[in-house]
Protein backbone atom coordinates (compact mmCIF):
# COMPACT_ATOMS: atom_id res chain seq x y z
CA UNK A 1 0.00 0.00 0.00
CA UNK A 2 1.32 3.44 -0.89
CA UNK A 3 0.83 6.12 1.67
CA UNK A 4 0.42 9.52 0.04
CA UNK A 5 2.31 12.26 1.87
CA UNK A 6 -0.02 14.90 3.32
CA UNK A 7 0.68 18.26 1.67
CA UNK A 8 1.88 20.80 4.19
CA UNK A 9 -0.25 23.76 5.16
CA UNK A 10 1.27 26.94 3.74
CA UNK A 11 -1.21 29.44 5.11
CA UNK A 12 -3.98 29.10 7.63
CA UNK A 13 -6.68 31.60 8.55
CA UNK A 14 -8.56 30.91 11.76
CA UNK A 15 -11.79 32.89 12.15
CA UNK A 16 -10.20 35.92 10.52
CA UNK A 17 -12.44 38.96 10.74
CA UNK A 18 -11.76 42.38 9.25
CA UNK A 19 -13.79 45.47 10.01
CA UNK A 20 -12.54 48.68 8.38
CA UNK A 21 -13.44 52.10 9.73
CA UNK A 22 -14.63 54.68 7.23
CA UNK A 23 -15.33 58.09 8.76
CA UNK A 24 -15.72 56.31 12.11
CA UNK A 25 -18.35 53.98 10.63
CA UNK A 26 -17.47 50.28 10.81
CA UNK A 27 -17.32 48.56 7.39
CA UNK A 28 -17.34 44.77 7.80
CA UNK A 29 -15.24 43.16 5.04
CA UNK A 30 -14.55 39.62 6.26
CA UNK A 31 -16.37 37.61 8.90
CA UNK A 32 -14.77 34.73 10.87
CA UNK A 33 -13.17 33.23 7.80
CA UNK A 34 -11.22 30.02 8.23
CA UNK A 35 -9.27 28.26 5.50
CA UNK A 36 -6.12 26.31 4.80
CA UNK A 37 -3.97 26.73 1.71
CA UNK A 38 -1.87 23.65 0.98
CA UNK A 39 1.53 23.44 -0.69
CA UNK A 40 1.03 23.31 -4.46
CA UNK A 41 -2.49 24.76 -4.41
CA UNK A 42 -3.60 26.86 -7.40
CA UNK A 43 -6.57 28.75 -6.05
CA UNK A 44 -9.01 31.28 -7.50
CA UNK A 45 -10.78 33.53 -4.98
CA UNK A 46 -14.01 34.61 -6.61
CA UNK A 47 -17.08 36.56 -5.57
CA UNK A 48 -18.94 39.79 -6.26
CA UNK A 49 -17.26 43.16 -5.94
CA UNK A 50 -16.87 43.98 -2.25
CA UNK A 51 -17.15 40.35 -1.10
CA UNK A 52 -13.75 40.49 0.62
CA UNK A 53 -11.29 38.95 -1.88
CA UNK A 54 -8.61 41.64 -1.66
CA UNK A 55 -9.09 41.88 2.08
CA UNK A 56 -8.45 38.14 2.44
CA UNK A 57 -5.35 38.29 0.19
CA UNK A 58 -4.02 41.24 2.20
CA UNK A 59 -4.54 39.37 5.48
CA UNK A 60 -2.93 36.11 4.39
CA UNK A 61 -0.02 38.06 2.90
CA UNK A 62 0.53 40.13 6.04
CA UNK A 63 -0.17 43.44 4.26
CA UNK A 64 -2.95 44.10 6.72
CA UNK A 65 -4.00 42.71 10.11
CA UNK A 66 -7.28 41.05 11.05
CA UNK A 67 -9.51 42.83 13.55
CA UNK A 68 -9.85 39.43 15.25
CA UNK A 69 -8.81 35.88 14.49
CA UNK A 70 -5.39 34.56 13.51
CA UNK A 71 -3.28 34.02 10.41
CA UNK A 72 -0.44 31.52 10.20
CA UNK A 73 2.20 31.41 7.48
CA UNK A 74 3.68 27.95 7.86
CA UNK A 75 4.30 27.46 11.57
CA UNK A 76 4.41 31.16 12.29
CA UNK A 77 1.45 33.05 13.74
CA UNK A 78 1.92 36.36 11.92
CA UNK A 79 -0.95 38.04 13.77
CA UNK A 80 1.20 38.69 16.80
CA UNK A 81 4.25 39.98 14.94
CA UNK A 82 5.47 43.55 15.19
CA UNK A 83 5.78 45.74 12.09
CA UNK A 84 9.40 44.90 11.37
CA UNK A 85 8.99 41.16 11.77
CA UNK A 86 5.89 41.24 9.58
CA UNK A 87 7.77 43.14 6.86
CA UNK A 88 10.44 40.44 7.03
CA UNK A 89 7.79 37.70 6.52
CA UNK A 90 6.47 39.59 3.49
CA UNK A 91 9.95 40.01 2.04
CA UNK A 92 11.06 36.42 2.53
CA UNK A 93 7.92 34.35 2.27
CA UNK A 94 5.20 36.12 0.30
CA UNK A 95 5.08 37.14 -3.37
CA UNK A 96 2.58 39.86 -4.24
CA UNK A 97 1.41 40.69 -7.75
CA UNK A 98 -0.70 43.83 -7.84
CA UNK A 99 -3.32 44.67 -10.43
CA UNK A 100 -1.45 47.79 -11.49
CA UNK A 101 1.89 45.89 -11.64
CA UNK A 102 3.72 48.32 -9.29
CA UNK A 103 7.03 48.02 -11.13
CA UNK A 104 9.68 50.64 -10.39
CA UNK A 105 9.52 52.87 -13.51
CA UNK A 106 13.18 53.90 -13.58
CA UNK A 107 14.47 50.33 -13.34
CA UNK A 108 14.72 47.87 -16.22
CA UNK A 109 12.75 44.61 -16.20
CA UNK A 110 15.91 42.84 -15.05
CA UNK A 111 16.56 45.32 -12.24
CA UNK A 112 12.94 45.13 -11.09
CA UNK A 113 13.26 41.35 -10.74
CA UNK A 114 16.68 41.61 -9.11
CA UNK A 115 15.55 44.24 -6.62
CA UNK A 116 13.81 41.93 -4.16
CA UNK A 117 16.81 39.57 -4.20
CA UNK A 118 19.03 42.58 -3.50
CA UNK A 119 16.90 43.35 -0.44
CA UNK A 120 17.29 39.73 0.62
CA UNK A 121 21.08 40.02 0.39
CA UNK A 122 21.51 37.63 -2.55
CA UNK A 123 24.95 38.03 -4.13
CA UNK A 124 25.12 39.99 -7.42
CA UNK A 125 26.13 37.29 -9.91
CA UNK A 126 23.52 34.89 -8.58
CA UNK A 127 20.89 37.64 -8.65
CA UNK A 128 21.59 38.39 -12.27
CA UNK A 129 21.58 34.74 -13.41
CA UNK A 130 18.38 33.97 -11.55
CA UNK A 131 16.58 37.09 -12.82
CA UNK A 132 17.61 36.32 -16.42
CA UNK A 133 16.38 32.74 -16.03
CA UNK A 134 13.03 33.81 -14.61
CA UNK A 135 12.43 36.42 -17.30
CA UNK A 136 13.21 33.81 -19.96
CA UNK A 137 10.82 31.33 -18.28
CA UNK A 138 8.11 33.98 -18.49
CA UNK A 139 8.76 34.58 -22.19
CA UNK A 140 10.66 37.85 -21.78
CA UNK A 141 14.11 36.91 -23.11
CA UNK A 142 15.55 39.85 -25.03
CA UNK A 143 13.45 42.38 -23.09
CA UNK A 144 15.52 42.38 -19.90
CA UNK A 145 16.84 45.90 -20.37
CA UNK A 146 13.55 47.57 -21.21
CA UNK A 147 11.91 49.82 -18.69
CA UNK A 148 8.25 49.19 -17.76
CA UNK A 149 6.97 51.93 -20.13
CA UNK A 150 8.67 50.12 -23.01
CA UNK A 151 6.69 46.96 -22.33
CA UNK A 152 3.05 46.05 -22.98
CA UNK A 153 0.64 45.55 -20.08
CA UNK A 154 0.92 41.75 -20.42
CA UNK A 155 4.71 41.91 -20.45
CA UNK A 156 4.76 44.20 -17.41
CA UNK A 157 2.46 41.80 -15.57
CA UNK A 158 4.83 38.92 -16.40
CA UNK A 159 7.75 40.97 -15.02
CA UNK A 160 5.65 41.46 -11.87
CA UNK A 161 5.16 37.68 -11.61
CA UNK A 162 8.91 37.09 -12.19
CA UNK A 163 9.65 39.61 -9.43
CA UNK A 164 7.19 37.93 -7.07
CA UNK A 165 8.69 34.48 -7.52
CA UNK A 166 12.32 35.68 -7.55
CA UNK A 167 12.21 35.88 -3.78
CA UNK A 168 11.33 32.17 -3.63
CA UNK A 169 8.19 32.84 -1.60
CA UNK A 170 6.14 30.05 -0.08
CA UNK A 171 3.05 31.56 -1.69
CA UNK A 172 2.29 34.02 -4.51
CA UNK A 173 -0.79 36.25 -4.22
CA UNK A 174 -1.83 37.92 -7.48
CA UNK A 175 -4.74 40.34 -7.03
CA UNK A 176 -6.82 40.27 -10.23
CA UNK A 177 -3.77 39.44 -12.37
CA UNK A 178 -5.58 39.67 -15.72
CA UNK A 179 -7.81 42.67 -14.98
CA UNK A 180 -5.83 45.07 -17.16
CA UNK A 181 -4.87 42.60 -19.89
CA UNK A 182 -6.39 41.69 -23.23
CA UNK A 183 -7.68 38.12 -23.35
CA UNK A 184 -4.65 36.70 -25.21
CA UNK A 185 -2.12 38.23 -22.75
CA UNK A 186 -4.30 37.11 -19.84
CA UNK A 187 -4.39 33.53 -21.11
CA UNK A 188 -0.60 33.52 -21.66
CA UNK A 189 -0.03 34.79 -18.14
CA UNK A 190 -2.32 32.16 -16.64
CA UNK A 191 -0.65 29.36 -18.61
CA UNK A 192 2.75 30.51 -17.34
CA UNK A 193 1.56 30.66 -13.72
CA UNK A 194 0.02 27.22 -14.06
CA UNK A 195 3.30 25.90 -15.47
CA UNK A 196 5.24 27.35 -12.52
CA UNK A 197 2.70 25.67 -10.27
CA UNK A 198 2.98 22.28 -11.95
CA UNK A 199 6.70 22.22 -12.63
CA UNK A 200 8.08 24.03 -9.60
CA UNK A 201 5.27 23.49 -7.12
CA UNK A 202 4.76 27.23 -6.56
CA UNK A 203 1.56 27.86 -4.59
CA UNK A 204 -0.75 30.54 -6.00
CA UNK A 205 -3.87 32.19 -4.59
CA UNK A 206 -5.35 34.82 -6.92
CA UNK A 207 -8.49 36.91 -6.79
CA UNK A 208 -10.39 37.28 -10.03
CA UNK A 209 -13.61 38.17 -11.85
CA UNK A 210 -12.36 36.59 -15.07
CA UNK A 211 -14.07 33.31 -16.11
CA UNK A 212 -10.96 32.30 -18.11
CA UNK A 213 -8.90 32.50 -14.90
CA UNK A 214 -11.48 30.58 -12.88
CA UNK A 215 -11.53 27.86 -15.52
CA UNK A 216 -7.78 27.34 -15.10
CA UNK A 217 -7.86 27.15 -11.28
CA UNK A 218 -7.61 23.82 -9.49
CA UNK A 219 -9.45 25.04 -6.42
CA UNK A 220 -12.14 27.71 -6.35
CA UNK A 221 -13.09 29.56 -3.17
CA UNK A 222 -16.28 31.62 -3.42
CA UNK A 223 -16.75 34.59 -1.14
CA UNK A 224 -19.97 36.45 -0.52
CA UNK A 225 -20.46 39.30 1.94
CA UNK A 226 -17.25 38.41 3.75
CA UNK A 227 -18.07 34.70 4.11
CA UNK A 228 -16.76 31.65 2.27
CA UNK A 229 -19.83 30.16 0.63
CA UNK A 230 -18.07 27.38 -1.30
CA UNK A 231 -14.62 25.81 -1.49
CA UNK A 232 -14.25 23.26 -4.28
CA UNK A 233 -11.29 21.27 -5.54
CA UNK A 234 -11.20 20.09 -9.11
CA UNK A 235 -9.75 16.81 -10.23
CA UNK A 236 -6.21 17.20 -11.66
Ligand SMILES: Nc1ncnc2c1ncn2[C@@H]1O[C@H](COP(=O)(O)OP(=O)(O)OP(=O)(O)O)[C@@H](O)[C@H]1O
Pocket residue numbers: 020021022027028029047048049050051052053054055056207
Ligand atom coordinates in the same frame (compact mmCIF):
# COMPACT_ATOMS: atom_id res chain seq x y z
N1 LIG B 1 -9.29 50.44 3.27
C1 LIG B 1 -10.61 50.29 3.37
N2 LIG B 1 -11.35 51.11 4.15
C2 LIG B 1 -12.67 50.97 4.28
N3 LIG B 1 -13.38 49.99 3.68
C3 LIG B 1 -12.71 49.14 2.88
C4 LIG B 1 -11.29 49.24 2.70
N4 LIG B 1 -10.89 48.23 1.86
C5 LIG B 1 -12.01 47.55 1.55
N5 LIG B 1 -13.09 48.08 2.16
C6 LIG B 1 -14.48 47.58 2.10
O1 LIG B 1 -14.45 46.21 2.49
C7 LIG B 1 -15.33 45.42 1.69
C8 LIG B 1 -14.54 44.31 0.99
O2 LIG B 1 -13.64 44.91 0.06
P1 LIG B 1 -12.61 44.08 -0.82
O3 LIG B 1 -11.75 45.08 -1.54
O4 LIG B 1 -11.93 43.08 0.00
O5 LIG B 1 -13.58 43.34 -1.87
P2 LIG B 1 -13.25 42.60 -3.21
O6 LIG B 1 -14.06 41.34 -3.19
O7 LIG B 1 -11.78 42.48 -3.40
O8 LIG B 1 -13.87 43.59 -4.29
P3 LIG B 1 -13.46 43.84 -5.84
O9 LIG B 1 -13.86 42.61 -6.57
O10 LIG B 1 -14.30 45.04 -6.22
O11 LIG B 1 -11.98 44.13 -5.87
C9 LIG B 1 -16.01 46.40 0.75
O12 LIG B 1 -17.22 46.79 1.33
C10 LIG B 1 -15.04 47.58 0.69
O13 LIG B 1 -15.73 48.77 0.38
